[in-house]
Amino acid sequence: RVSSIVRQMVVNPVLGTIAVFVEVADSPGGVGGCSGGAQFQNLIIIWPSGQLQEEEPLKISVGSSSDPPPGADVEFAPPALVGSTGDVPMVLLGRLCSGKVICWHLNSASSQLVSEHDITRRGGVVAISGDGAWAAIDNLGAADNERLEIWRFSSYRKCERVAQLSKRPHCLAIMQQDALLEDGTASGHGAALVAVGEGGNPEVASVAPAPIEVLLVRADGMSVTTYRVQAEWPCRVLSFAHSNAGLLLSAHADGLVNVSNLHTGQTRSAHDDVAVRSICSSPDRALIVTAAASGFRIFRP
Numbered sequence: 001r002v003s004s005i006v007r008q009m010v011v012n013p014v015l016g017t018i019a020v021f022v023e024v025a026d027s028p029g030g031v032g033g034c035s036g037g038a039q040f041q042n043l044i045i046i047w048p049s050g051q052l053q054e055e056e057p058l059k060i061s062v063g064s065s066s067d068p069p070p071g072a073d074v075e076f077a078p079p080a081l082v083g084s085t086g087d088v089p090m091v092l093l094g095r096l097c098s099g100k101v102i103c104w105h106l107n108s109a110s111s112q113l114v115s116e117h118d119i120t121r122r123g124g125v126v127a128i129s130g131d132g133a134w135a136a137i138d139n140l141g142a143a144d145n146e147r148l149e150i151w152r153f154s155s156y157r158k159c160e161r162v163a164q165l166s167k168r169p170h171c172l173a174i175m176q177q178d179a180l181l182e183d184g185t186a187s188g189h190g191a192a193l194v195a196v197g198e199g200g201n202p203e204v205a206s207v208a209p210a211p212i213e214v215l216l217v218r219a220d221g222m223s224v225t226t227y228r229v230q231a232e233w234p235c236r237v238l239s240f241a242h243s244n245a246g247l248l249l250s251a252h253a254d255g256l257v258n259v260s261n262l263h264t265g266q267t268r269s270a271h272d273d274v275a276v277r278s279i280c281s282s283p284d285r286a287l288i289v290t291a292a293a294s295g296f297r298i299f300r301p
Contacts, residue, residue: 005022006021010092013282015049016048017110019044019046021042021043021081021094022043023079025041041061042079046059077095077125081093084129089106090110091105093128095124098121100120119137122141123138124140127174129175130176133190134153135151136192149161149164150192162220167198170234172194172196172197172238174193174240175192176192177245191218195238196214197212199235211229211231212229212231212238213225214228233256235251236253236276237250239278241285244281247261251272255271255274256272257290268301270288270301272292287299
């Protein structure tokens with residue numbers, strides 16, 4: 001019996017491109033479990049200009065199995081898909097049901113696949129920058145504690161890991177920005193801001209959650225912590241505002257959604273749902289959208 005489920009949808013608000021991740025299972029257990037032994041087809045369907053009824057979509061299909069490596073005790077994360085949101089050729093980063101993370105580069109019209117690169121065999125949380133040039137990935141297969149990997153996609157031909165950090169992220173966000181030296185002048189290196197939420201146990205009220213840490217990572221591998229954002233409850237979802245590395249959006253275990261201005265240290269809050277799965281801003285940053293369960297909410301920050 002063949003069954004399918006839509007796992008995630010990505011929209012580029014500038015290009016109008018829509019990408020949907022569909023998990024197709026050919027097994028008695030069906031989709032939704034990523035249990036060991038199941039066979040899956042990971043299908044990415046892309047509508048270049050978002051005209052669902054009027055244009056032929058691009059389809060990328062990758063087969064995978066949820067069998068863990070020999071001798072490994074693996075808890076599989078559900079499939080995920082993230083994508084660039086700027087006016088450059090679209091880049092998609094997907095985590096398959098097997099845990100494998102793949103990067104796809106599309107052409108300028110989002111109608112053809114230009115390149116495909118395998119990033120890691122066992123990925124956890126993934127994030128990609130708005131310009132598609134940077135990615136942050138929790139490598140669950142890392143041999144040591146340096147699980148957080150920062151990748152740079154300088155072109156569709158070149159994908160390189162530039163840094164490994166000793167973090168165990170529960171949620172991630174990444175945004176490109178120019179790297180500055182201590183005197184404020186440009187360094188000549190590209191850079192990215194990486195926001196890391198390491199979670200925490202909301203049932204232990206006496207233990208304050210770790211702050212959201214924001215690191216500046218340069219293309220030469222240098223990294224430094226630039227901001228720390230305190231919160232009363234563990235962070236569950238992170239996102240930078242559209243094309244703005246100075247505004248950080250976060251959703252927390254108590255249902256609170258925060259919009260933090262990293263430059264001024266000011267935070268605005270709104271009550272939402274404890275089950276928020278994603279959060280993003282409109283291109284003009286006037287509206288915030290959150291998704292939870294089968295609905296979404298739009299509000300002004």
